Each structure stands twice: as C-alpha cells, then as structure tokens.
Amino acid sequence: MPSTSLVFTSRDQHRAWLATQAALPAGFRTGTTRFDFIPREAPKPAKMTLTLLALDRPTPDFAAMFTRNAFPGAPVIVGRQRLGEPTLGAIIINNKISNVCAPGGVEAAEQICAATAKLLNLSPAQVLPSSTGVIGWGLPVDAMLGSLPAAAAALAGGSIMPAAEGIVTTDLYPKVRSAAVGAGRITGIAKGAGMVEPNLATMLVYVLTDLAVPRDVLRPMLQRSVATTFNTISVDSDTSTSDTIVLISSGRVPCPDLAAFETALTTVCRDLAEDVVRNGEGVRHVIRVSVSGAPDTSLALALGKAIVNAPLFKCAVAGNDPNVGRLVQAIGKHVGAHAPGTDLGKLRLQLGGIEIFAGGVFQLNPAKEAQLVAHLKGAELYASAPPKDGVFTAPIDYPPHERGVEISVALNSGSASATVIGGDLTHEYVSENADYRS
Amino acid sequence: MPSTSLVFTSRDQHRAWLATQAALPAGFRTGTTRFDFIPREAPKPAKMTLTLLALDRPTPDFAAMFTRNAFPGAPVIVGRQRLGEPTLGAIIINNKISNVCAPGGVEAAEQICAATAKLLNLSPAQVLPSSTGVIGWGLPVDAMLGSLPAAAAALAGGSIMPAAEGIVTTDLYPKVRSAAVGAGRITGIAKGAGMVEPNLATMLVYVLTDLAVPRDVLRPMLQRSVATTFNTISVDSDTSTSDTIVLISSGRVPCPDLAAFETALTTVCRDLAEDVVRNGEGVRHVIRVSVSGAPDTSLALALGKAIVNAPLFKCAVAGNDPNVGRLVQAIGKHVGAHAPGTDLGKLRLQLGGIEIFAGGVFQLNPAKEAQLVAHLKGAELYASAPPKDGVFTAPIDYPPHERGVEISVALNSGSASATVIGGDLTHEYVSENADYRS
Numbered sequence: 122m123p124s125t126s127l128v129f130t131s132r133d134q135h136r137a138w139l140a141t142q143a144a145l146p147a148g149f150r151t152g153t154t155r156f157d158f159i160p161r162e163a164p165k166p167a168k169m170t171l172t173l174l175a176l177d178r179p180t181p182d183f184a185a186m187f188t189r190n191a192f193p194g195a196p197v198i199v200g201r202q203r204l205g206e207p208t209l210g211a212i213i214i215n216n217k218i219s220n221v222c223a224p225g226g227v228e229a230a231e232q233i234c235a236a237t238a239k240l241l242n243l244s245p246a247q248v249l250p251s252s253t254g255v256i257g258w259g260l261p262v263d264a265m266l267g268s269l270p271a272a273a274a275a276l277a278g279g280s281i282m283p284a285a286e287g288i289v290t291t292d293l294y295p296k297v298r299s300a301a302v303g304a305g306r307i308t309g310i311a312k313g314a315g316m317v318e319p320n321l322a323t324m325l326v327y328v329l330t331d332l333a334v335p336r337d338v339l340r341p342m343l344q345r346s347v348a349t350t351f352n353t354i355s356v357d358s359d360t361s362t363s364d365t366i367v368l369i370s371s372g373r374v375p376c377p378d379l380a381a382f383e384t385a386l387t388t389v390c391r392d393l394a395e396d397v398v399r400n401g402e403g404v405r406h407v408i409r410v411s412v413s414g415a416p417d418t419s420l421a422l423a424l425g426k427a428i429v430n431a432p433l434f435k436c437a438v439a440g441n442d443p444n445v446g447r448l449v450q451a452i453g454k455h456v457g458a459h460a461p462g463t464d465l466g467k468l469r470l471q472l473g474g475i476e477i478f479a480g481g482v483f484q485l486n487p488a489k490e491a492q493l494v495a496h497l498k499g500a501e502l503y504a505s506a507p508p509k510d511g512v513f514t515a516p517i518d519y520p521p522h523e524r525g526v527e528i529s530v531a532l533n534s535g536s537a538s539a540t541v542i543g544g545d546l547t548h549e550y551v552s553e554n555a556d557y558r559s
Numbered sequence: 560m561p562s563t564s565l566v567f568t569s570r571d572q573h574r575a576w577l578a579t580q581a582a583l584p585a586g587f588r589t590g591t592t593r594f595d596f597i598p599r600e601a602p603k604p605a606k607m608t609l610t611l612l613a614l615d616r617p618t619p620d621f622a623a624m625f626t627r628n629a630f631p632g633a634p635v636i637v638g639r640q641r642l643g644e645p646t647l648g649a650i651i652i653n654n655k656i657s658n659v660c661a662p663g664g665v666e667a668a669e670q671i672c673a674a675t676a677k678l679l680n681l682s683p684a685q686v687l688p689s690s691t692g693v694i695g696w697g698l699p700v701d702a703m704l705g706s707l708p709a710a711a712a713a714l715a716g717g718s719i720m721p722a723a724e725g726i727v728t729t730d731l732y733p734k735v736r737s738a739a740v741g742a743g744r745i746t747g748i749a750k751g752a753g754m755v756e757p758n759l760a761t762m763l764v765y766v767l768t769d770l771a772v773p774r775d776v777l778r779p780m781l782q783r784s785v786a787t788t789f790n791t792i793s794v795d796s797d798t799s800t801s802d803t804i805v806l807i808s809s810g811r812v813p814c815p816d817l818a819a820f821e822t823a824l825t826t827v828c829r830d831l832a833e834d835v836v837r838n839g840e841g842v843r844h845v846i847r848v849s850v851s852g853a854p855d856t857s858l859a860l861a862l863g864k865a866i867v868n869a870p871l872f873k874c875a876v877a878g879n880d881p882n883v884g885r886l887v888q889a890i891g892k893h894v895g896a897h898a899p900g901t902d903l904g905k906l907r908l909q910l911g912g913i914e915i916f917a918g919g920v921f922q923l924n925p926a927k928e929a930q931l932v933a934h935l936k937g938a939e940l941y942a943s944a945p946p947k948d949g950v951f952t953a954p955i956d957y958p959p960h961e962r963g964v965e966i967s968v969a970l971n972s973g974s975a976s977a978t979v980i981g982g983d984l985t986h987e988y989v990s991e992n993a994d995y996r997s
Contacts, residue, residue: 507949
C-alpha cells in the first residue's frame with residue numbers, strides 16, 4: 122500500500138501537492154535546459170532536455186544501483202566505475218536518447234562528464250552521467266556540449282521540480298516524494314513509464330538527502346530498500362538497459378536515527394515505485410498483488426510478478442472484466458513451469474476483498490460478479506475513450522487517485538510474503554508503443 | 560519456416576485450399592451440433608458447439624499430451640487417465656466453457672463421456688473429453704446431454720472440415736493440415752488464438768491417421784514432434800489450462816516407413832503451430848526468430864521466447880517500426896537475469912536479412928531504416944484501421960500470406976539452435992481481450 126491515499130481532481134491541485142514534496146535538501150542545486158537537434162540515425166527534428174543535479178561540495182556518501190540487463194547503456198558502464206571514486210559532485214542527465222550500444226557511447230558519455238566538470242570546477246570522475254530514451258541511437262554530443270552552459274547557469278536551490286520535469290520522456294506527469302527525518306529531509310524524483318520491470322533498480326531515480334549517513338551504511342541500505350520497492354514493480358515485463366537509482370547525501374544535517382532514516386528512505390522509494398506504475402505507459406488500473414503464506418519469498422515475488430505480467434489478465438482488468446479464470450491461469454502457468462512441487466491445495470484468492478477461489482474450485486455467482494465489476498471500476502484511473510484517429514491517449518496529466526485492483530493470494534503453506542505492483546494492458550499502451558519513435 | 564508459402568486473396572480461395580487438406584483418414588467420422596444455453600455464473604444467452612470425432616472401431620494406438628499449467632482443466636485430468644486405457648473410440652469436444660476448477664468439473668466431464676459412449680456402443684473410458692473457452696464456469700451438462708444425439712446423428716466420413724470449424728472460439732478461420740505417407744494420410748486440425756504459450760502441447764489439436772503405427776512408437780514420436788513445433792510458439796506468453804494434443808491411428812493402412820511418418824507428422828504439427836500463431840488473437844505480423852550458435856538448445860529456445868514475448872518489441876512490430884533497441888533489450892533482459900555468464904561479444908543480429916547489430920554496437924543508418932520498414936510492411940497480414948466505436952477487429956477471415964518478420968540471432972558461441980514463432984501486440988489483441996466474456 123502507498124503511504125498516502127491521495128485524490129486529485131485537477132492538474133493544478135496535483136502540482137500544488139508536488140510542490141509540498143519538492144523541497145531540495147540542503148547542499149543541492151538543480152538546473153535544466155532544452156534544445157533542438159537532428160538524430161543521425163533517423164534525421165527528423167527532435168528535442169532533448171539536459172538536467173543538472175549538483176552538490177555545493179563533493180560528497181563521499183553516495184550509493185547507486187543499475188540495471189542487470191546484459192546490454193547496459195554507456196552511462197551505466199561509466200556509473201559503475203564512479204562507484205569506486207572517492208567523491209561525487211554532480212549528475213548530468215539527458216532524455217530522448219539512452220546511449221545504449223551506440224558506437225563510441227562510453228567516450229560520448231565521458232565527453233559530457235568532462236565538459237560538465239569543467240563548468241562546475243570538478244574532475245570528470247566526480248560527474249555521473251545518466252541517459253534515457255531511444256535505444257541504439259548515438260548522443261548528439263556537439264549539441265549537448267553547446268547547451269551545457271545554459272543548464273549550469275540555471276542551477277538553483279529550493280525546489281527539485283525543474284529536475285523532476287526535466288528527466289521525463291513518455292511520463293504523463295513528474296513524480297516527487299519526500300520524507301522528513303529530524304531536522305533533515307529525503308527527497309526523491311523518478312522517471313519511467315515503459316520498459317519497466319526493474320532488475321535491481323528502475324528507469325531513472327534520484328534520491329537526495331541532507332542527512333549525514335556514511336557511504337558504507339548508505340549502500341547496503343539502498344539495496345534493502347530497492348529489494349522491496351522498485352524490484353517489486355512491473356509495467357510491461359520489459360527491463361530497461363538504463364535503469365539507475367542514485368542516493369546522495371550532502372551530509373549537512375546530523376542523522377538522529379539510522380533506523381528512522383531507513384524507514385523514511387523505503388517509504389520514499391515505495392511511493393515513487395508505485396508512482397512509476399500509476400504513471401506507467403497506458404496504465405488505467407494499478408494492480409496490487411499481496412502474496413502470503415508462501416514457502417519462501419522468491420516464490421511469493423515470482424507469483425506476484427506472474428500475475429501482473431499475464432497479458433490476458435491485464436487486458437481483462439483494462440476492460441473492468443473480473444475474468445478470474447485468467448488470474449488462476451497465471452498462477453498455474455508459473456507453478457506448473459517453475460515450481461511444480463508447490464502445494465496449491467490450500468490456495469485462497471480474493472479480488473477486492475471478495476473470495477473467488479478456495480478448496481480447489483472457483484467461488485463465483487452473479488452477485489459476486491457485480492461486486493467484482495464495481496471494485497474494478499472503482500480502481501480505474503480514467504475511462505478509455507475511442508479516439509477519432511485511432512490513437513488512444515490519456516486524457517489526464519495528474520493521478521486522480523491512489524486506489525488499485527487489490528488481489529490477495531493466500532497459499533497457506535508457509536510464512537513468506539511479498540507485494541507486487543503492476544498495471545493493466547490497454548489500447549493506450551499499444552498506441553504509445555506502436556509508434557513511439559516517429 | 561512453414562512447409563508451404565501460400566498466398567490467398569479471398570475467403571473462398573482459402574476454404575478451397577483447406578478442402579484439399581481435409582480428407583479424413585480411413586476409419587474416422589466426425590459430427591457436430593450447435594445449441595443455445597444460459598451459463599450459471601453470468602446468466603446471459605450463449606452458444607456452444609459439440610464436436611464428435613469417432614473411430615469406426617476402438618484403437619490401442621493413440622497418444623496425447625496435455626498442458627503443464629498447475630490448474631489443469633477437468634478434461635485434462637480425465638484425459639491423463641485415458642492414456643492408461645487399452646483403447647480409445649471417440650473424442651467429444653465442446654467450446655465456450657473450458658471446465659477448469661469448476662465445482663464438480665470431473666464428474667461433469669465423465670457424465671458427458673458416459674452419454675457419448677452409450678450413443679456409440681463404447682465404454683465411458685473409451686471416450687476422451689475436451690473443452691475450451693471461459694475458465695471458471697461449469698459445463699451446462701443438461702443442455703449438452705440433450706444435444707449429444709444430434710452430434711452422433713451427424714457423424715460422417717469424408718471431410719474433417721465440420722470438426723475444424725466446430726472446435727473454434729476466437730479463431731478467425733479453421734486450421735487444417737495434411738500429409739500423405741505411402742497409401743495413408745495424416746490429417747490434423749487445431750484451434751487456439753489466445754492464452755497460447757504451450758508447455759508441452761497447445762490449445763486443442765487433433766491429428767488423425769490411418770497409418771498403422773503402434774502406441775509405443777506413437778507416443779515418444781509425438782513428444783519429439785511437439786518439442787520442435789507447438790512448444791516453440793507463443794501468441795501472448797499465457798499458458799492455457801486446457802492445452803491438449805491427441806494423435807490417433809485407426810491402423811487401416813500399413814505404414815511403409817516410420818521415419819517418413821515422423822517427418823510428415825512433424826511437418827503437419829509445425830504448419831498447424833504456425834497457423835495457430837498466424838491466426839493468434841490480434842496477430843498482424845508473424846515473428847520468426849532463428850537463434851543459432853548457442854551453447855545449448857535451452858538457451859536458444861529461451862532467447863527466442865524472450866524476443867517474441869517482449870511487449871515493447873511486439874508493439875514496435877505492430878507499428879512497422881524497426882525499433883531494434885527493444886530487440887536488444889529483450890535479449891539483454893533474459894541473459895542478465897537468467898544466463899549472466901553468456902558471451903554476447905560475438906552476437907550478430909539481422910532483421911529481414913539486414914545486419915543491425917555486430918561487434919557490440921548497433922549498425923544503423925537511414926538507408927537501412929527504410930529497408931527495415933519495408934520488410935515489416937511486407938510481413939503485415941492486414942493494416943489496422945481505426946474503428947468508429949473503438950473496438951478493433953480483424954478485417955479478414957483467411958490468411959492472406961505466410962510471410963513473417965524474420966529475425967536472426969547468431970551468438971557464434973556454440974552449435975545449438977532453435978526457431979521460435981510469435982506475433983505482434985496490437986489494438987486488435989486488446990479489443991479482443993478487454994471484453995471477451997461480455
């Protein structure tokens with residue numbers, strides 16, 4: 122469950138709430154700039170935003186996790202090297218092109234880092250690069266170098282909102298979450314809407330804090346938080362080549378309580394992870410699967426993933442159709458293929474709190490069907506409207522509520538549990554992705 | 560590759576070709592009947608077709624394989640028992656409801672078998688039941704018992720077309736493939752359009768032959784044929800709870816050559832498997848992935864599956880968009896998560912015969928982009944047309960051609976290979992499945 126249960130009725134209301142979350146922790150500044158360029162591989166005009174996140178002074182206390190995709194982007198390759206550096210001073214982020222397996226990609230990323238470092242009086246190794254967007258194209262290095270000074274000139278403290286808006290691609294709205302610990306603060310931003318089934322981190326996430334937590338505490342803490350947050354979501358089962366999460370402490374405020382810090386960090390990560398799903402490409406229903414009574418955590422997690430990644434069940438949810446047979450299919454597919462020894466005899470399934478399967482058979486009747494439909498309709502973020510030109514687009518640019526389709530999978534054969542969050546499969550997803558690059 | 564390269568310009572032309580495939584082998588008859596009923600769980604009028612496949616006399620020479628889904632349908636549970644029986648005399652098939660985990664499902668299947676047996680002078684254990692359709696609902700046993708005599712009265716030899724048309728659900732057209740061996744014949748029919756990533760068999764497939772091949776040869780032969788045909792396809796990565804393939808020999812014609820029989824059987828299975836994908840729910844492009852140079856067959860197969868099941872790549876294909884970054888993402892996701900030790904350094908990728916990736920980087924330029932688009936458009940089965948009411952439907956009820964999107968994945972680090980066949984992800988799939996039961 123998210124830590125909030127927000128309801129918004131307008132974009133302005135949502136942006137006003139985001140502003141309450143957006144305070145930059147002490148010691149950080151952000152600046153962005155936007156420019157036009159022509160990609161080499163498909164010569165049509167495109168736009169890119171450069172986002173700079175800078176520390177007032179370099180810090181040794183930073184952590185980062187990256188995608189496990191076997192074709193990581195050049196910024197991920199460079200980022201892994203940066204983990205061995207003594208300090209970090211800035212992050213330079215671009216959208217539109219992800220710089221993955223492009224000829225000369227690592228050299229391009231290092232050129233951008235070097236130019237950024239020069240502007241900020243840092244060494245190149247103190248700058249972490251991040252890129253997101255089309256896979257396969259090369260960065261427009263000259264155009265980026267020409268625009269970097271404008272991003273540096275825009276650097277300002279106060280609000281993280283310019284960065285939250287600068288890093289998006291197909292996102293409908295920016296995502297910011299914040300938590301206070303003592304006199305300090307943790308503030309995180311995320312982008313990510315498609316190619317989201319993170320394996321160790323998600324698209325691009327930056328979590329900043331002024332609370333002083335040393336590197337050797339920060340790094341395992343981030344791994345623990347990610348394991349139960351970003352690594353339990355899936356928009357479409359695809360794992361990006363760019364997934365990155367960075368956590369940086371400016372060390373300006375003493376940390377009163379490490380346990381309270383970890384709880385707050387996990388809350389920020391969980392809320393951002395759920396924001397990523399709620400704003401996932403084409404997502405019209407968030408699906409929350411709580412698996413309990415499993416023999417081990419990995420099976421609990423795998424069953425949750427199997428459900429939120431099952432296309433037929435996702436389509437049924439999109440249609441507000443409680444086609445629970447497809448839910449059972451998804452569980453049975455996973456267990457049959459990967460865990461055939463699992464005892465399913467005591468399985469109980471609920472959808473929206475209503476029992477739908479127990480004792481090996483479905484528990485269905487017309488009255489329950491009507492209740493299930495009502496639950497699905499109540500969780501809908503917006504209704505799909507047939508468009509005149511055949512291209513389905515979301516009519517909202519804010520999240521109207523935080524309700525989800527609630528599924529309980531009680532195996533009653535152990536004590537492990539996991540919660541997995543996913544979305545439905547809609548016309549809006551297909552419209553977004555059948556013609557994304559054009 | 561399919562054994563044929565057919566092109567059809569009309570429904571009549573396709574049906575005429577099917578008729579050339581539809582000769583029933585000696586010793587078999589088929590009959591169907593259609594009736595209205597009201598499902599208990601969602602009381603709205605529905606239609607069901609009963610299809611009877613009967614042998615002139617029971618045979619000991621039959622083989623069957625069933626789904627590995629951990630929630631198999633009642634007919635699958637009963638079918639597994641029938642494999643231990645000395646002879647088989649008939650198959651009774653219904654569409655619309657799959658009889659999976661419904662209260663009293665096995666008893667209902669046995670009641671239908673017993674009534675069928677009585678009409679045909681068989682014992683109940685000589686009748687194999689098959690069901691396909693909605694998961695979770697119970698069979699309308701009384702209505703089925705009332706209609707069975709009409710199916711038995713319709714039994715006739717000559718053509719398998721009535722059965723091929725009787726077993727369909729969301730299929731756009733019937734699927735029949737045939738091969739001659741000496742003086743005998745193998746004729747198979749298939750249904751299956753969604754929930755298709757078979758794990759040991761596919762939706763419902765019946766292969767009949769008059770060639771005499773004994774049971775202990777027939778059964779392992781079917782397993783070998785299925786391994787390289789039905790088990791290498793995926794429409795939507797969902798694995799049905801009803802998947803069934805049955806192979807029956809009436810033994811009327813001496814088999815001149817077991818190797819020729821196995822080759823013909825595999826050809827019939829491969830062509831039917833590809834027919835299932837080509838007619839898959841919403842499929843507008845067949846995608847054929849040939850993986851070569853793999854260290855072992857299971858990795859070759861898994862990589863092929865990873866590509867044809869990657870939603871973002873499937874959407875790109877739907878949009879005739881050669882977004883090859885998503886293809887590399889799919890390979891990298893699988894290797895990173897499941898085979899991290901794999902050497903990807905010598906990987907070469909081709910799409911439509913055009914090299915797109917080699918030496919660790921993409922090989923792209925605007926001229927290649929135009930060729931790739933042309934290849935994708937050439938493989939399109941039909942163009943998607945924005946519908947007035949928002950519900951996308953296929954404008955064809957025959958397969959216009961057998962071309963596909965051809966992908967070559969050359970790992971150059973071993974000698975194992977596999978070919979996997981899948982389809983794109985389209986508005987037509989979402990329309991079909993967001994409101995299928997209503």
